[in-house]
Amino acid sequence: MKIALLGFGVVGRGVYDLTKDREDISVSKVLCLEDVRLPDAEVTRNFRDIVEDETIDTVVECMGGLHPAFDFVKEAVLAGKNVVTSNKALVANFYDELLPLVKEKGVRFRCTAAVGGGIGWLSELERSRRAQKILSVGGIMNGTCNYILDSMTRLGLGYDEALKQAQSLGYAEAKPATDVEGIDTWHKIILSANIAFGVSLEKESVPVSGIDKIAACDVEQFTAHGYVCKLLSRAEQGEDGIRAFVQPTLVKQGSLEAAVPLNFNLITFTGSASDRMSFYGQGAGRYPTAYNVVQDLVDILAGKGFYSPYGGKVSARNDGEYTYYVRGEAWDGVTEAVWGEGVITGKVSVEAMHTWRKAHPNAFIAALAE
Amino acid sequence: MKIALLGFGVVGRGVYDLTKDREDISVSKVLCLEDVRLPDAEVTRNFRDIVEDETIDTVVECMGGLHPAFDFVKEAVLAGKNVVTSNKALVANFYDELLPLVKEKGVRFRCTAAVGGGIGWLSELERSRRAQKILSVGGIMNGTCNYILDSMTRLGLGYDEALKQAQSLGYAEAKPATDVEGIDTWHKIILSANIAFGVSLEKESVPVSGIDKIAACDVEQFTAHGYVCKLLSRAEQGEDGIRAFVQPTLVKQGSLEAAVPLNFNLITFTGSASDRMSFYGQGAGRYPTAYNVVQDLVDILAGKGFYSPYGGKVSARNDGEYTYYVRGEAWDGVTEAVWGEGVITGKVSVEAMHTWRKAHPNAFIAALAE
Numbered sequence: 001m002k003i004a005l006l007g008f009g010v011v012g013r014g015v016y017d018l019t020k021d022r023e024d025i026s027v028s029k030v031l032c033l034e035d036v037r038l039p040d041a042e043v044t045r046n047f048r049d050i051v052e053d054e055t056i057d058t059v060v061e062c063m064g065g066l067h068p069a070f071d072f073v074k075e076a077v078l079a080g081k082n083v084v085t086s087n088k089a090l091v092a093n094f095y096d097e098l099l100p101l102v103k104e105k106g107v108r109f110r111c112t113a114a115v116g117g118g119i120g121w122l123s124e125l126e127r128s129r130r131a132q133k134i135l136s137v138g139g140i141m142n143g144t145c146n147y148i149l150d151s152m153t154r155l156g157l158g159y160d161e162a163l164k165q166a167q168s169l170g171y172a173e174a175k176p177a178t179d180v181e182g183i184d185t186w187h188k189i190i191l192s193a194n195i196a197f198g199v200s201l202e203k204e205s206v207p208v209s210g211i212d213k214i215a216a217c218d219v220e221q222f223t224a225h226g227y228v229c230k231l232l233s234r235a236e237q238g239e240d241g242i243r244a245f246v247q248p249t250l251v252k253q254g255s256l257e258a259a260v261p262l263n264f265n266l267i268t269f270t271g272s273a274s275d276r277m278s279f280y281g282q283g284a285g286r287y288p289t290a291y292n293v294v295q296d297l298v299d300i301l302a303g304k305g306f307y308s309p310y311g312g313k314v315s316a317r318n319d320g321e322y323t324y325y326v327r328g329e330a331w332d333g334v335t336e337a338v339w340g341e342g343v344i345t346g347k348v349s350v351e352a353m354h355t356w357r358k359a360h361p362n363a364f365i366a367a368l369a370e
Numbered sequence: 371m372k373i374a375l376l377g378f379g380v381v382g383r384g385v386y387d388l389t390k391d392r393e394d395i396s397v398s399k400v401l402c403l404e405d406v407r408l409p410d411a412e413v414t415r416n417f418r419d420i421v422e423d424e425t426i427d428t429v430v431e432c433m434g435g436l437h438p439a440f441d442f443v444k445e446a447v448l449a450g451k452n453v454v455t456s457n458k459a460l461v462a463n464f465y466d467e468l469l470p471l472v473k474e475k476g477v478r479f480r481c482t483a484a485v486g487g488g489i490g491w492l493s494e495l496e497r498s499r500r501a502q503k504i505l506s507v508g509g510i511m512n513g514t515c516n517y518i519l520d521s522m523t524r525l526g527l528g529y530d531e532a533l534k535q536a537q538s539l540g541y542a543e544a545k546p547a548t549d550v551e552g553i554d555t556w557h558k559i560i561l562s563a564n565i566a567f568g569v570s571l572e573k574e575s576v577p578v579s580g581i582d583k584i585a586a587c588d589v590e591q592f593t594a595h596g597y598v599c600k601l602l603s604r605a606e607q608g609e610d611g612i613r614a615f616v617q618p619t620l621v622k623q624g625s626l627e628a629a630v631p632l633n634f635n636l637i638t639f640t641g642s643a644s645d646r647m648s649f650y651g652q653g654a655g656r657y658p659t660a661y662n663v664v665q666d667l668v669d670i671l672a673g674k675g676f677y678s679p680y681g682g683k684v685s686a687r688n689d690g691e692y693t694y695y696v697r698g699e700a701w702d703g704v705t706e707a708v709w710g711e712g713v714i715t716g717k718v719s720v721e722a723m724h725t726w727r728k729a730h731p732n733a734f735i736a737a738l739a740e
Binding site (some may be wrong): 012018064116119120123124127128130131132156254255256258259261262269272274275276278279280281282285287290291292294295298329 | 384388423478488490493494498500501502508624625626628629630631643646647648649650651652655656658660661662664665668712723
């Protein structure tokens with residue numbers, strides 16, 4: 001299998017390294033703006049050199065961003081090439097446009113590294129669906145947020161200090177909004193739910209709340225009350241529809257989620273036969289991510305294309321109720337308890353709470369896990 | 371695919387239920403001594419009815435025990451039938467006899483449910499080897515021991531009380547020796563190492579120590595010093611050979627292993643590219659175990675046989691050193707600290723400590739995790 005890499009950054013270089021000694025996969029061209037020289041692959045700045053090269057079977061997109069990444073991926077599919085990508089924003093945003101095209105062209109498309117980095121999460125979901133119905137998916141899907149929350153909890157750091165530390169270690173970007181506002185996790189749960197349930201979730205129907213408003217005083221309260229705060233995603237298939245959301249969540253000290261350190265991920269599904277299954281590992285990083293890109297390439301060689309049938313559009317309904325911790329703006333609903341500067345609300349639906357938070361942009365909210 | 375079930379107990383009945391509505395797999399015969407009637411499958415007490423039936427492709431062994439389970443499995447292989455089994459003792463004991471036979475006959479043989487119950491551990495190891503080298507495997511592989519240790523730690527129960535509770539919930543057998551002495555975990559780590567490293571480990575070279583001598587006074591000390599005791603297995607591929615052993619291990623409070631509750635399992639591999647990956651789920655139970663049997667059947671339909679090439683015999687070397695907690699018999703080596711009735715030793719090799727323990731059968735030992 002002759003492949004072309006789009007991008008030669010963290011992931012692209014990793015895929016190059018991991019495939020160097022393989023007999024079944026060889027990198028023949030690399031799209032890269034920098035002045036890179038490789039002994040066994042042609043480096044080009046022109047995508048046409050790749051898309052018009054008939055000897056290339058498969059294009060591996062590891063540039064990141066939406067454009068031109070999506071345009072290149074679309075052109076590759078139209079040119080009859082298989083595509084592997086680790087770009088969750090691309091897949092989540094263009095799921096509806098890409099999948100029918102992939103089907104029409106009869107090419108293979110995989111994106112395992114897009115959720116969970118080194119964890120073979122999407123391929124495990126695919127495998128699981130062969131033998132049971134998936135009832136729910138979710139978990140800790142963003143290493144940046146977990147690193148920040150873990151540093152605040154274990155080391156007592158403030159938010160800004162924890163963010164700076166994450167940035168200095170390369171766990172957070174200079175502009176961290178996509179991670180800390182929960183957008184990255186939101187992309188991942190939408191993609192996971194689409195594959196788990198065989199649907200195409202209306203993105204706007206999935207509420208998201210991030211960790212960017214959390215403060216040391218919140219964490220002190222959580223610790224004093226026996227809780228640890230994590231950014232959790234969740235999507236569940238009910239009889240009356242799909243519930244899906246992303247929100248900071250207070251899990252009990254001593255629980256598995258509470259024990260997830262540093263920038264690790266812990267992603268869970270429950271199945272009709274298997275019960276709960278959780279997967280723990282590196283959600284990012286050169287070799288873990290490249291490892292799953294290589295797994296996708298091996299799966300394509302074995303004839304495996306996209307994970308699940310492309311399903312129709314559905315909206316999430318979010319009438320499930322939680323008790324919340326709220327701080328930063330005056331809560332105008334039922335208050336059950338006061339925790340320092342924050343309050344514990346009565347039962348509020350996910351939809352109502354996220355709507356309230358949007359109208360109160362300085363509030364930090366966190367649901368209490370059941 | 372027409373299959374026959376050997377045994378119709380917890381797992382056999384589960385496989386029957388999970389395949390009832392499938393179009394690709396149907397149970398055509400069931401070997402069962404009890405008076406069971408099924409609408410769509412023939413129940414027989416005579417194995418010959420199954421092994422001589424040419425319409426049956428695949429035999430699913432879910433009787434447990436070594437004999438006649440192994441004899442039936444061997445006969446089925448010789449008769450050219452694929453075999454799926456959830457019986458780890460059978461596979462671990464007869465690995466060397468079975469695999470060459472399976473290869474010679476060109477049949478498929480899978481045993482994913484033999485380690486980890488509902489966790490797709492062996493199939494994930496197989497998958498992982500496609501894209502990297504496995505460096506180590508191990509973890510919490512026995513739900514009975516985890517349930518007992520968890521009850522002692524969280525509820526402060528004594529050993530006998532915790533065992534009785536596990537028995538009353540069906541998590542421990544009336545004769546619990548295989549579980550609490552670590553034999554079940556020992557079978558599982560040997561099988562995991564064989565598949566991870568492509569070898570056949572000499573069983574006698576893998577030392578095992580169980581939890582049957584632990585007492586409430588030990589757990590009190592562990593808690594006071596910030597540790598939680600778990601029965602851990604470990605096998606690692608070093609440059610100079612394979613290390614492999616099973617022993618009670620003190621992990622730090624707050625670590626992922628420490629957070630594993632009740633009868634759950636947590637099994638880990640580290641890979642050259644993926645780094646650490648851990649898998650959490652139900653290590654036993656009807657539907658989780660049957661789920662993985664069905665996954666094996668689907669894999670056999672997809673043409674997948676045994677996980678890794680059958681490798682040659684190797685002995686484990688266990689010169690790796692740990693600090694141990696020892697209680698119950700007088701420790702005659704270097705003592706670094708006294709914890710209640712127990713002592714903390716200096717660095718001792720795994721081999722030396724397990725040899726000492728065999729000569730001191732009333733001792734409880736636990737290694738301190740690094």
